[in-house]
Amino acid sequence: MRVRLYQALPYYRAMNTHLSAPANSTTRGTLACVGLGMTLGSHLTPLARSHIEQADVVFAALSTSASEMWLRRMNPNVHSLQPYYGEGKSRQKTYREWVDVMLAEVRAGKRVCGVFYGHPCIFAWSPRTAVNEARAEGFVAHLEPGISAEDCLYADLGIDPGRFGCQHFEASQLLFYERRIDATGYLVLWQAALVGDWSLTRFETGPAYKQVLVDVLSADYPLDHEVIVYRAATLPIDKPQIRHVTLRDLPTTAMTAEDTLVLPPATALKPNQAIRQRLRILDEAHSLA
């Protein structure tokens, strides 16, 4: 029998090893909230897929109907959470309903899996809350990470957040609170399409609201500073969408909820001479010891 080279490697041998899980002797419900990743077919982890396949019931909050259809291939008992949204309905109420509907099945003794696009803990209130409440009631509950829009952003834009540092804010937070921006590092703003929305009922605001954001940012950035409008690929036949605009033109730039703003550093890192001197003294003391 011909053995291929890769089959001799321990890692690949492990990939083809199948173990039988112990039979579940309890009827207690369980909950796993997992991330599907951003791109259909590319990002789902083996563990997240296993949670989906082994669940009695799956709830889904995904970004494309194709992803929902793909999910139904893994488990036919999928319930979309999308119908809980409503025009003029507060999203706070929608997300509380998501928690309640998942926990009701857990309490009924079901193995429940909540599937969220990207990462289940990033800009998603319901998975964390559902898992915390399930644990508080004595149920076994897990959060399993997925490849997020932030992960894709770093790869598609070639940004290393460790080089200059990187701040992340939900865009409206910059308007509602006095936050300190560090323009020597990257600034990433999420949900900018609905910046300034207090109501939690809108999915987009508009140019006048984005102008307020520009006015706030202009305290730290020149108006001709480059802003990247980024959107990760959700289908594998897509490419990431990367648009470069000036800060000045942001209000008239069309955006949707999937778009994220990235502001590259505007100013150079400033050496901290006092701390450097203090460290030099420490180095000298240690070298003498």
Added chain:
Amino acid sequence: MSNTIDLLEAIGKDAALRHASAEDLGKVLEQANASDALKAAVQAGDSSLLGAELGHKPMRVNHDSHTGGHEGEEPDHKDDQDHPQQPANPVPSDASHA
């Protein structure tokens, strides 16, 4: 005709296909008996052309309400009022959103 979801998954998990040119991917899809919509979407670089085949189902992508001035709030599912309210004194949360 091959199933479009199966083909999308196959493209998504194959390094040679995921980053193939539209021309090369088009040839592969032709051989795989892909739907006209999928072939057109690949050729045009526009996945919205799949809408007619997969359904034009609008999908919301905002899954968090604990930002934007509502950081410290707890949703009250017993409250049936959906009226938009401006928080009187929004309190910064120590909750992580990253």
